[in-house]
Amino acid sequence: MTKLIAYRLLHMIPVLLGISFITFLIMQLAPGDFLSTLELDPQISQESIDAMRARFGLDQHWTVQYVLWLKNIVFHLDFGTSFSRHQPVFSVLRTGFANTLLLGIAAATITWVVAVPLGIVAAVKQYSWFDKSSSLVAFLGISVPEVFLALLLILLAAWTGWFPIGGMRSLNFDTLSPMGKALDMAHHLALPAVVLATVPLASRMRQMRGNLLDVLRADYVTTARAKGLPEGTVIVKHAVRNAINPLITLFGYTLATLLSGSLLVEVVMSWPGLGRITLEALQTRDLYLMMGSVMLSSTMLILGNLIADILLAISDPRIKV
Amino acid sequence: MRKFPPTRAPATLLFPLLLALAGCGGGGSAGDAASSGPAMRPDSHPRPEDALVISDLHGRYGGRYVSTQRMDPKTWNVLMANEASTTTFTSGPLFEGLVSFNNYTQDREAALADRWESSDDGLVWTFYLRRGLRWSDGEPLTADDVMFTSEVIYDEEIHPSVAELAKVDGKPFRFEKIDDATVQVTIAAPYASFLNVIGSIYIMPRHKLEASYRNRTFPSTYGVDSQPHEIVTSGPWTVHRHVPQEKVILRPNPYYYRFDESGHRLPYLDELVYLIVPDQNAELLNFQSGESDEVYFRAEDYASMKDGEEAGGYTVYDLGQEMGTDFFWFNLNPGKHPETGRPYVDPVKLAWFTKLDFRIAMSHAVDREGIARNIYYGMAEPLFGPIPPANKKWHSDDIERYPYDLDKARAALDRSGFRDTDGDGYREDERGNKLSFVMLTGADNRERLGMCNIIRDDLAKIGVECVVSPVEFNTIISKLRSTFDYEAMLLGLTGGVPPHPSQSSNVFMSSGKTHFWNPEQPFPATPWEAEIDRLMTAQVSIMDEAELAESFAKVQRIISENQPAIYTVSRRGLIAVRNKFTGLRPSVLRPWVLHVSEQISYDPAGAERELAQAER
Numbered sequence: 001m002t003k004l005i006a007y008r009l010l011h012m013i014p015v016l017l018g019i020s021f022i023t024f025l026i027m028q029l030a031p032g033d034f035l036s037t038l039e040l041d042p043q044i045s046q047e048s049i050d051a052m053r054a055r056f057g058l059d060q061h062w063t064v065q066y067v068l069w070l071k072n073i074v075f076h077l078d079f080g081t082s083f084s085r086h087q088p089v090f091s092v093l094r095t096g097f098a099n100t101l102l103l104g105i106a107a108a109t110i111t112w113v114v115a116v117p118l119g120i121v122a123a124v125k126q127y128s129w130f131d132k133s134s135s136l137v138a139f140l141g142i143s144v145p146e147v148f149l150a151l152l153l154i155l156l157a158a159w160t161g162w163f164p165i166g167g168m169r170s171l172n173f174d175t176l177s178p179m180g181k182a183l184d185m186a187h188h189l190a191l192p193a194v195v196l197a198t199v200p201l202a203s204r205m206r207q208m209r210g211n212l213l214d215v216l217r218a219d220y221v222t223t224a225r226a227k228g229l230p231e232g233t234v235i236v237k238h239a240v241r242n243a244i245n246p247l248i249t250l251f252g253y254t255l256a257t258l259l260s261g262s263l264l265v266e267v268v269m270s271w272p273g274l275g276r277i278t279l280e281a282l283q284t285r286d287l288y289l290m291m292g293s294v295m296l297s298s299t300m301l302i303l304g305n306l307i308a309d310i311l312l313a314i315s316d317p318r319i320k321v
Numbered sequence: 322m323r324k325f326p327p328t329r330a331p332a333t334l335l336f337p338l339l340l341a342l343a344g345c346g347g348g349g350s351a352g353d354a355a356s357s358g359p360a361m362r363p364d365s366h367p368r369p370e371d372a373l374v375i376s377d378l379h380g381r382y383g384g385r386y387v388s389t390q391r392m393d394p395k396t397w398n399v400l401m402a403n404e405a406s407t408t409t410f411t412s413g414p415l416f417e418g419l420v421s422f423n424n425y426t427q428d429r430e431a432a433l434a435d436r437w438e439s440s441d442d443g444l445v446w447t448f449y450l451r452r453g454l455r456w457s458d459g460e461p462l463t464a465d466d467v468m469f470t471s472e473v474i475y476d477e478e479i480h481p482s483v484a485e486l487a488k489v490d491g492k493p494f495r496f497e498k499i500d501d502a503t504v505q506v507t508i509a510a511p512y513a514s515f516l517n518v519i520g521s522i523y524i525m526p527r528h529k530l531e532a533s534y535r536n537r538t539f540p541s542t543y544g545v546d547s548q549p550h551e552i553v554t555s556g557p558w559t560v561h562r563h564v565p566q567e568k569v570i571l572r573p574n575p576y577y578y579r580f581d582e583s584g585h586r587l588p589y590l591d592e593l594v595y596l597i598v599p600d601q602n603a604e605l606l607n608f609q610s611g612e613s614d615e616v617y618f619r620a621e622d623y624a625s626m627k628d629g630e631e632a633g634g635y636t637v638y639d640l641g642q643e644m645g646t647d648f649f650w651f652n653l654n655p656g657k658h659p660e661t662g663r664p665y666v667d668p669v670k671l672a673w674f675t676k677l678d679f680r681i682a683m684s685h686a687v688d689r690e691g692i693a694r695n696i697y698y699g700m701a702e703p704l705f706g707p708i709p710p711a712n713k714k715w716h717s718d719d720i721e722r723y724p725y726d727l728d729k730a731r732a733a734l735d736r737s738g739f740r741d742t743d744g745d746g747y748r749e750d751e752r753g754n755k756l757s758f759v760m761l762t763g764a765d766n767r768e769r770l771g772m773c774n775i776i777r778d779d780l781a782k783i784g785v786e787c788v789v790s791p792v793e794f795n796t797i798i799s800k801l802r803s804t805f806d807y808e809a810m811l812l813g814l815t816g817g818v819p820p821h822p823s824q825s826s827n828v829f830m831s832s833g834k835t836h837f838w839n840p841e842q843p844f845p846a847t848p849w850e851a852e853i854d855r856l857m858t859a860q861v862s863i864m865d866e867a868e869l870a871e872s873f874a875k876v877q878r879i880i881s882e883n884q885p886a887i888y889t890v891s892r893r894g895l896i897a898v899r900n901k902f903t904g905l906r907p908s909v910l911r912p913w914v915l916h917v918s919e920q921i922s923y924d925p926a927g928a929e930r931e932l933a934q935a936e937r
Binding site: 030031032036037038039040041042043044045046047048051052055081084085086087091092095096099151154155157158161164165166167168169171174266267268269270272273276277280285 | 385387392395396398401403404477478480481482484485486540541544545546562564565566567568594596597598599600602603606607609610612793794795796798799801802812814817824825826827828833834835
């Protein structure tokens with residue numbers, strides 16, 4: 001196991017190298033650079049722009065820029081400086097990273113805490129009104145686009161005043177007690193987390209239901225019932241334990257997508273996360289900020305996959321990694 | 322600000338299941354924690370000898386004004402700032418220059434310098450700083466700070482964008498310190514926009530920044546990651562807190578030099594807050610739900626915003642026509658690509674585009690009223706010349722107009738020999754080439770795209786095919802700045818503040834980099850471009866404003882006669898501000914209301930009286 005993890009970690013290096021190279025290449029293939037928008041400003045002279053371009057190193061060939069970027073990472077652990085903010089990339093990304101992680105974890109918690117029990121109940125009471133109505137809700141949840149749901153909920157917040165219109169903290173946040181601060185954040189977190197949780201929630205619930213139905217028909221469940229175990233024990237100890245295996249893999253992937261799934265919600269609901277920084281970096285061609293963000297998300301994705309495999313190995317002794 | 326009753330909080334955590342229950346917490350109770358404060362604020366700092374007293378201003382201390390903007394500020398270093406989300410803070414609220422520009426009157430005003438004089442030949446200018454000026458940390462603000470700033474702006478490596486403006490004939494201004502409160506600036510030749518340029522040189526604190534300048538870290542100093550108390554300012558505000566992607570909170574500069582009539586130090590407000598809201602719809606909802614106090618909005622929201630005035634306790638201000646212009650033009654560049662040898666524009670089409678009658682026909686075919694009605698919901702006016710009427714001082718009415726008239730457009734095309742010879746509904750030139758061109762515009766701008774579609778439909782009626790092609794903005798830039806391979810393009814320019822003829826020189830001069838239709842010509846290609854060059858060059862040294870306006874009017878006339886760019890409409894600016902503030906001077910120039918942020922006062926009762934008076 002340790003050997004395997006070490007091997008997988010080593011494997012990350014060529015993968016990340018490849019990702020960084022392709023991202024860098026794509027950023028170069030798109031027309032223009034960070035200073036292009038200034039080129040059309042009649043107030044800013046070409047001389048100023050040329051001087052800036054030289055200062056940022058953008059006047060050199062892109063392969064030279066790429067090698068320099070790699071060299072700085074390897075030798076100085078320096079991921080470069082954001083052009084627009086004149087700050088090291090990771091100091092720009094830090095707060096966004098934490099906020100997006102918070103949002104992702106909240107959404108994942110809602111997803112799993114709600115989806116698994118609902119799926120179990122729906123399977124156990126197959127074809128009951130509960131099963132049918134939860135299926136209906138699940139299909140609605142899968143088919144409503146995220147943006148639309150986000151806008152709908154913002155409208156709801158605006159009409160009712162029950163929730164804030166986006167953001168992460170109230171203006172008077174600094175004056176609140178620690179408990180008040182936590183509640184204030186939760187209040188702001190509710191809507192974006194619900195939007196983000198809806199789609200995976202619906203599909204996880206359907207998966208849980210389907211898996212459990214399969215297992216409930218298995219021979220060992222009949223055996224368990226036949227030897228007179230109480231129905232609750234049969235379902236919780238025997239059926240669910242087996243039905244949840246595939247979901248554990250999915251849980252690992254949830255970890256992997258914690259950072260990358262929330263861009264739309266962040267923009268629409270003004271959540272101060274990594275997605276917004278990345279989008280802005282992409283739009284303004286803030287090259288190294290973009291690279292830093294991509295590297296961060298990729299690392300999370302790879303680590304998430306690794307964790308998924310490890311979790312699976314722990315939960316199911318039949319699987320060897 | 323929104324307080325939330327504790328009964329509602331637990332419900333939010335269980336939202337998906339308990340949506341209905343959440344309502345039990347009751348509706349939103351919007352209350353103002355920072356209510357109208359005391360009329361006085363303890364002010365222990367000495368009043369500068371030459372304080373600036375603003376007459377007829379009677380505000381109260383206290384309160385908070387909440388604005389919104391799309392993106393974070395990128396730096397507090399005013400010399401490194403070059404986009405609007407940063408300059409909103411650095412130019413004015415945090416830093417001031419020797420002179421400033423009043424957005425409301427569109428006139429120059431004294432700022433850090435309380436008076437100045439020039440020699441008779443206009444080459445030597447003496448600025449007298451106010452005595453007793455202090456930075457927000459209490460250090461004196463003197464001629465040394467001005468000298469330091471002048472050294473930084475001419476630094477070859479830093480090269481801030483103001484550096485190129487602050488040159489005459491390529492020679493930098495010469496700054497000299499006479500004494501602690503006097504600075505003399507010598508220029509090589511008379512320079513009409515000199516005071517405007519002086520106004521855009523924001524003075525930086527030497528005692529804070531000299532060390533970083535000497536060890537070459539100036540561009541990253543005063544970054545947004547600095548501790549707020551490190552950011553020493555000269556403007557009405559200091560940075561209190563910046564939470565990236567969430568908000569910026571400004572608090573009054575305790576040493577600010579402006580006072581009201583009764584001797585109260587400005588600004589009145591306790592806090593000026595900018596929420597960072599990336600989405601335009603969310604920005605509007607933020608305002609409607611009471612979280613922000615002002616919102617600049619689109620014409621399409623006018624009806625609903627106007628309807629909500631009373632219930633929302635706000636007023637919608639129609640700011641009048643804006644300084645920005647939207648226009649399209651044909652590529653008149655006769656050059657060839659230096660490597661492939663291919664002409665930038667198909668010679669057949671270039672021959673059409675260079676015909677004046679062709680361009681006049683195009684202008685006659687633009688339904689400006691229709692654009693105003695359909696795209697801007699009536700909140701725009703037809704525009705025929707390059708300088709919109711909003712530009713009070715420099716706009717000229719004496720221009721040629723080619724208004725919407727399809728018959729005249731057809732006649733102009735007939736005159737130039739474009740007729741439909743093969744009966745397909747489209748005209749051909751003498752050699753039988755069908756009149757057809759591709760018009761590019763930015764894909765991210767819905768309004769410009771709509772404009773293009775209206776123009777395309779009208780052109781079809783007069784037998785010209787216009788294919789609208791929305792492209793990514795960076796593609797447009799590379800076509801305009803390096804590859805030049807396009808036929809027609811529709812774009813817009815926002816007006817600079819303060820407005821001045823010299824700001825247009827890069828657009829009007831044939832050598833300019835944004836002389837869109839044929840940029841950076843070594844010699845003017847046409848007689849009228851030569852005439853514009855001559856006028857614009859002469860304007861640099863015309864010191865008398867009336868004379869300058871007259872010369873600039875000639876330029877506008879030539880542009881309108883020759884239609885190198887065909888102007889469409891100028892939109893009206895709309896802003897809504899809550900009714901609990903006094904001292905507002907809404908202006909069509911950005912930042913619309915907050916240009917007098919120090920004079921705004923939170924005073925619901927006073928605001929009600931003012932509104933009642935205005936209604937009568």
